[in-house]
Amino acid sequence: MPAVALGTGTAQATPVIRGTGTVPAALAGFDTAIRTYIAERQITHAQLAVARKGKILLARGYRYADRKSGDMPVWLPPLQPTALFRVASLSKHLTSAAIMRLVQDGKLGLSAPVTTLLGLSAEADPRLAQVTVLRLMQHLGGWDRNVSKDQLWIDHTISATLDVPLPIGHDDIIRYTTARPLDFDPGSKMVYSNYGYMLLGRIIEKVSGTSYESYIQQKLLAPVGITRMRLGRSLKTEAASTEVPYVSKYTNKSVVDDSGTVVPYPYGGFNMPNQDANGGWLASAVDLVKFGMVFDAAGPVLNAASIAKVFAKPEIGVNGNGSWYGGGWWVRSNGSGLNTWHNGSMPGTFSFLARIQNGISYCAIFNRREEEGTPDFDSIDPLLGKAAGAVTTWPTTDLTPNYF
Incomplete structure (x- = not known):
């Protein structure tokens, strides 16, 4: 990778990556892959966790720093495997699991229309009455962010249209969107919708009380046994005590007030509390692989029928590549079972979580995402898949008690 300038001088830097946690020798390929990925993208904070058959086998935190050639290294505090990151859309399978828990407990039906549950008017578009809980979970609700823009990311437009001050809230977003027609017939096609998942969050609140x-x-x-996870906040001054800093070269006009101040995009350039059910959680990689085990078999959170419904094929069938969107997961049959995965991306965050054959799962989280001029970030998927495929003997020591 190119050398990195240090400060205002001319000295060049060499990357130094500090790791914490445990990497069994049999899983060294995962560690090597992540270190290469971090160095190529100059990612300053990252985590990796790997699990198999209910056991966490690898847990790692990484810090990338700069070191002057021939000089002492600039050591930064190490990053622990339990530090918190914004995980963006890896929040969606949590929301879907919550919906299925309400269904499981007899408090909600998947065929219930959102208009009835949230008291929404279908005056602007009668098709809104066809939007059910299940269609929201599977991104079949009728909103196309390529046509009408993503409602979670147009705070200034909504504020101006409704003549309400910033910051706007969920009610404002719903009022703005409900007054406009849908972009397609509900159930006719799948278009990824953050707004649909935001509505699921409101349904969870309404039904659960x-x-x-x-x-x-x-x-x-x-x-x-997961206690660290919580919803994130917008500003750096509001960050959790173990939360990482977020990096982006982009700025935006603040959405947390009407000052018009231009701010770093990750800190006030978007409204983190409004993202809650579609992208607002803070978690560590070990938290996410631990929670992913909820979907392995019936347990204290979901029963077998609920898990099957999360992964069920939608009414529109499968994509050309054989995958489909269940409830908060992309899904594909691997012949002997199902592979499920998802990524998350927002300014200052990129995350990836996969559950693949033989009970293997892995999660990687980073404090920046792909931006203009950076290498491709989506390559994390085949990179970790290759590392998993290269393991000949899986370790058996369970690290779970170290972190929970």
């Missing part, structure tokens, strides 16, 4: 965050923590996370 508690906040979205509290419901997830109490009904999904606590039963499997």
